[in-house]
Amino acid sequence: MNRRNFLKNTGCLAIGFTISGSFIDVPAPMFQDLPQSLKRHPNINAWLEVLANGQIRIFTGKLELGQGIGTAIAQVAAEELDFPIKNVEVVLADTARTPDEGYTVGSGSIEQSAMAVRYAAAAARQKLLVLASQQFNIPVDQLTITDGKICTLSGDRVFTFHQLLNGKQLTDNVQAPVALKPKDKYKLVGKAIPRNELNHMVRGEAYYVQDLRFPGMVYASIVRPPAYEAKLLKFDEKALQKTNPGVLKTVVNGSFVGIIAKEEYQAIKAQRWLQQNSKWSAGAKLPAARDLITYLKSLPEQPDEPSIKGTLPGKDAAWIKAQYFKPYHMHASIGPSCAVAIYDNGQLHVWSHSQGIYPLRNSLSKLLQLPTEKIHVTGVPGSGCYGHNGADDVAADVALLAMAYPGKHIKLQWTRADEHAWEPYGSAMIMEAAAVLDSAGNITSWKYDLWSDTHSIRPGGEANNLIAAQSIATPLKAKPGHGGGAARNSEPYYTIPNQLITAHIVQGPLRASALRSLGAYANIFAIESFMDELAEKAGKDPFAFRLAHLADERAKAVIRKVQELTANISLPANTGLGIAFSRYKNTASYCAVAAKVFAEPAKGIIQVQKMWAAIDSGEVINTDGVINQTEGGLIQSASWTLLEQVKYDAQHITSRDWVSYPIMRFNEVPEVEVVVLDQPNEKAMGAGEAAQGPASAAIANAVYKACGKRIRHLPMLENLMKS
Amino acid sequence: MGIIAIGIQRQNRLKILVIMNSTIQLQVNGKKHTLAVDPATPLLYVLRDQLALNGPKYGCGLQQCGACMVLLNGKAEPSCLVPVAAVKDKDIITLEGLVRPDNTLHPVQEAFVEEQAAQCGYCMNGMVISAVALLNEKSQPSDAEIRAGLQRALCRCGTQSRIIKAVKKAAAKQQGK
Numbered sequence: 001m002n003r004r005n006f007l008k009n010t011g012c013l014a015i016g017f018t019i020s021g022s023f024i025d026v027p028a029p030m031f032q033d034l035p036q037s038l039k040r041h042p043n044i045n046a047w048l049e050v051l052a053n054g055q056i057r058i059f060t061g062k063l064e065l066g067q068g069i070g071t072a073i074a075q076v077a078a079e080e081l082d083f084p085i086k087n088v089e090v091v092l093a094d095t096a097r098t099p100d101e102g103y104t105v106g107s108g109s110i111e112q113s114a115m116a117v118r119y120a121a122a123a124a125r126q127k128l129l130v131l132a133s134q135q136f137n138i139p140v141d142q143l144t145i146t147d148g149k150i151c152t153l154s155g156d157r158v159f160t161f162h163q164l165l166n167g168k169q170l171t172d173n174v175q176a177p178v179a180l181k182p183k184d185k186y187k188l189v190g191k192a193i194p195r196n197e198l199n200h201m202v203r204g205e206a207y208y209v210q211d212l213r214f215p216g217m218v219y220a221s222i223v224r225p226p227a228y229e230a231k232l233l234k235f236d237e238k239a240l241q242k243t244n245p246g247v248l249k250t251v252v253n254g255s256f257v258g259i260i261a262k263e264e265y266q267a268i269k270a271q272r273w274l275q276q277n278s279k280w281s282a283g284a285k286l287p288a289a290r291d292l293i294t295y296l297k298s299l300p301e302q303p304d305e306p307s308i309k310g311t312l313p314g315k316d317a318a319w320i321k322a323q324y325f326k327p328y329h330m331h332a333s334i335g336p337s338c339a340v341a342i343y344d345n346g347q348l349h350v351w352s353h354s355q356g357i358y359p360l361r362n363s364l365s366k367l368l369q370l371p372t373e374k375i376h377v378t379g380v381p382g383s384g385c386y387g388h389n390g391a392d393d394v395a396a397d398v399a400l401l402a403m404a405y406p407g408k409h410i411k412l413q414w415t416r417a418d419e420h421a422w423e424p425y426g427s428a429m430i431m432e433a434a435a436v437l438d439s440a441g442n443i444t445s446w447k448y449d450l451w452s453d454t455h456s457i458r459p460g461g462e463a464n465n466l467i468a469a470q471s472i473a474t475p476l477k478a479k480p481g482h483g484g485g486a487a488r489n490s491e492p493y494y495t496i497p498n499q500l501i502t503a504h505i506v507q508g509p510l511r512a513s514a515l516r517s518l519g520a521y522a523n524i525f526a527i528e529s530f531m532d533e534l535a536e537k538a539g540k541d542p543f544a545f546r547l548a549h550l551a552d553e554r555a556k557a558v559i560r561k562v563q564e565l566t567a568n569i570s571l572p573a574n575t576g577l578g579i580a581f582s583r584y585k586n587t588a589s590y591c592a593v594a595a596k597v598f599a600e601p602a603k604g605i606i607q608v609q610k611m612w613a614a615i616d617s618g619e620v621i622n623t624d625g626v627i628n629q630t631e632g633g634l635i636q637s638a639s640w641t642l643l644e645q646v647k648y649d650a651q652h653i654t655s656r657d658w659v660s661y662p663i664m665r666f667n668e669v670p671e672v673e674v675v676v677l678d679q680p681n682e683k684a685m686g687a688g689e690a691a692q693g694p695a696s697a698a699i700a701n702a703v704y705k706a707c708g709k710r711i712r713h714l715p716m717l718e719n720l721m722k723s
Numbered sequence: 724m725g726i727i728a729i730g731i732q733r734q735n736r737l738k739i740l741v742i743m744n745s746t747i748q749l750q751v752n753g754k755k756h757t758l759a760v761d762p763a764t765p766l767l768y769v770l771r772d773q774l775a776l777n778g779p780k781y782g783c784g785l786q787q788c789g790a791c792m793v794l795l796n797g798k799a800e801p802s803c804l805v806p807v808a809a810v811k812d813k814d815i816i817t818l819e820g821l822v823r824p825d826n827t828l829h830p831v832q833e834a835f836v837e838e839q840a841a842q843c844g845y846c847m848n849g850m851v852i853s854a855v856a857l858l859n860e861k862s863q864p865s866d867a868e869i870r871a872g873l874q875r876a877l878c879r880c881g882t883q884s885r886i887i888k889a890v891k892k893a894a895a896k897q898q899g900k
């Protein structure tokens with residue numbers, strides 16, 4: 001069988017070892033594990049299209065959340081195809097156009113989507129060369145791709161991709177092995193390519209879901225119950241209409257109440273009026289009077305298998321113990337959740353900043369009893385979300401309204417209080433650590449217990465966990481989330497022979513779901529604070545103590561890097577340097593953090609002056625992307641650690657604005673410095689969540705060094721006095 | 724111009740008043756607009772919904788986050804609470820209005836792009852507007868003055884360190900000119 005027939009017969013691209021372009025000397029690796037996304041959507045044209053205008057269009061099922069995924073994906077595509085990056089268009093998550101890649105979560109966009117695009121683009125390259133060879137009767141090894149065009153090595157003949165395909169697309173399956181561009185030939189990957197969307201944002205061009213406008217669009221607001229599970233008893237719709245001009249319709253479905261008005265401000269005023277003038281049942285009481293730690297530990301637990309290594313000594317061994325605590329935290333997006341929808345001619349179209357538009361479509365289908373084919377969800381960027389915020393809920397709200405008021409685009413912008421009071425929070429957690437040291441100061445035994453609520457109630461294609469679903473006339477019962485995320489990073493990455501780790505998963509009082517890094521933030525806060533406490537007991541320096549307990553050279557390298565970065569800093573009175581390390585999920589990015597903190601407990605002052613991070617997330621696609629995510633992670637985590645906790649009374653959440661839920665402002669924000677240890681030959685790993693955990697412990701450890709106070713309960717500022 | 728009814732609560736009795744939807748003249752980004760609008764409407768909604776401007780963003784509606792900043796006679800002010808009637812004599816500039824007639828960027832905008840001073844970018848409006856106002860008052864601000872000048876604007880993505888760099892760069896650019 002000749003090459004051509006082989007390709008024709010198999011109908012796919014098993015070509016890495018038979019065909020070459022400019023990569024003539026590069027054999028494809030014998031074993032390539034293609035990303036799951038690509039296995040599910042194996043056709044090249046699911047990921048890549050050649051356009052008549054000289055551009056290529058790349059599809060991703062992931063949404064831009066401010067993490068720069070659009071740019072990273074354009075980089076890998078342009079790289080593999082030797083195509084000018086400015087001519088690469090990236091289409092984000094859309095149920096009518098892009099592959100279903102589930103949720104944009106867990107720092108998985110690079111590992112899945114960008115890698116799928118890399119293989120698809122590489123396969124496209126090979127296919128294009130073969131086609132050119134066939135059409136123009138030039139041996140494939142005489143062809144190459146330069147600047148987005150196929151040309152002969154002599155340069156006398158040039159063809160564009162579009163000429164070659166003549167309006168057709170590449171439909172072949174991408175199959176391993178695929179010859180990839182050798183990394184030492186990279187011109188774009190691994191560089192700090194600026195994100196083009198900033199040019200649009202900075203001019204105030206329409207970019208966010210909040211900026212969508214349609215002719216005749218109307219505006220909505222939602223009236224939530226005054227407490228979880230409270231039921232609507234009555235309100236006077238006539239009075240509402242009379243006192244609130246512009247109200248077009250009030251949608252009441254059980255205890256789900258929405259208002260549609262001609263103008264946005266009218267919808268807001270009507271919401272306020274209704275909040276004052278409606279009667280609700282009391283709903284579920286919150287245990288506001290009880291200490292949250294005692295309360296969480298008193299709750300029934302989901303059975304969970306502890307993780308065991310070796311054998312632990314008995315009670316009379318010299319156990320060193322400490323208890324740590326993290327309260328509920330908000331995602332606290334600067335722009336509250338928003339969605340637009342229209343129901344017209346039996347079709348529902350929703351525009352949403354949800355992290356998972358395909359699962360959302362399934363959830364909406366169940367909520368509305370509408371087949372999925374009748375629902376189109378278009379992903380449009382919103383304000384940064386950092387996990388599961390109100391995005392899915394607001395989309396469900398507006399979909400219900402659209403069904404009740406067909407034919408018009410309806411925009412629903414949640415208010416600040418809507419988002420603060422109803423978004424699902426990052427769970428409160430209790431962590432109890434205990435360890436035994438041997439005479440040489442090594443940790444021999446480790447016991448760790450954590451208590452936490454779920455870290456994911458993402459709708460996941462069901463309707464039950466949408467707020468609206470629980471209020472409608474035939475309400476759905478909320479489904480318990482899964483507890484897995486709570487144990488994330490609960491196992492120390494250190495070499496400790498005997499370990500017992502137990503996760504106690506409970507159902508806490510507040511609505512909780514995925515917040516950036518899930519349980520890793522609190523677990524690393526505890527483990528890395530405890531490591532410093534143990535180092536002190538062992539009479540060791542925190543750097544040396546950690547290094548002595550690590551076997552992984554990449555882990556040691558990030559710690560040494562931070563040590564080097566902070567070697568010559570000055571530490572005046574009341575100033576301390578703290579460090580911490582973790583490998584995210586124990587399988588992903590390595591990150592070491594140092595914090596320089598000024599602390600004066602008598603005055604209630606903790607000032608994080610500067611933070612350093614060294615991060616190794618394997619192969620780096622966009623250096624500035626990794627730096628930006630890590631800088632942001634440091635600052636956000638510093639804010640969580642020092643300031644944040646969701647407050648509530650017996651009735652409901654009382655943190656309803658930026659005064660009752662303060663986050664860091666400019667005067668408190670530390671200076672940050674990030675060093676990326678690029679590993680071009682290692683697997684690319686997401687970097688977006690790696691700094692959250694170590695940043696918190698580095699601050700706690702620095703506070704201790706600065707003033708001798710060991711703060712184990714967050715938020716630090718509130719607990720500084722108590723400790 | 725339409726007729727609208729607004730209700731006011733007085734001595735526990737609801738009275739319905741019928742008033743005229745006023746006509747208001749606004750000066751936005753150098754252009755005069757005549758708008759039929761309830762004069763109590765906060766400026767933000769008029770800018771976004773009636774004038775289709777995207778720069779000012781809704782963040783809190785409480786003057787706490789800065790997402791909705793505009794320049795009112797050169798000063799950075801939140802637009803989410805101020806009634807449109809109260810700004811009819813002011814010169815209002817939004818993010819869009821900073822772009823020069825030849826479509827090039829204002830030095831502050833330019834610096835934000837160059838420093839890649841955003842993640843989600845939702846806060847960028849408040850940051851750029853605050854920075855422009857700051858640099859109008861103080862051409863070479865210190866770090867502390869930059870922080871103070873941007874204090875009202877929140878960023879949740881944690882890009883403040885880049886924003887500070889961008890403001891410094893903008894200051895340098897403007898000095899160079």
Ligand code: FES
Pocket residue numbers: 780781782783784785786787788789790791792801802803804
């Ligand atoms: S929206 Fe105006 S300050 Fe927040």
Ligand code: FES
Pocket residue numbers: 066334383384841842843844845846847877878879880881882
């Ligand atoms: S860049 Fe997202 S809020 Fe500032």
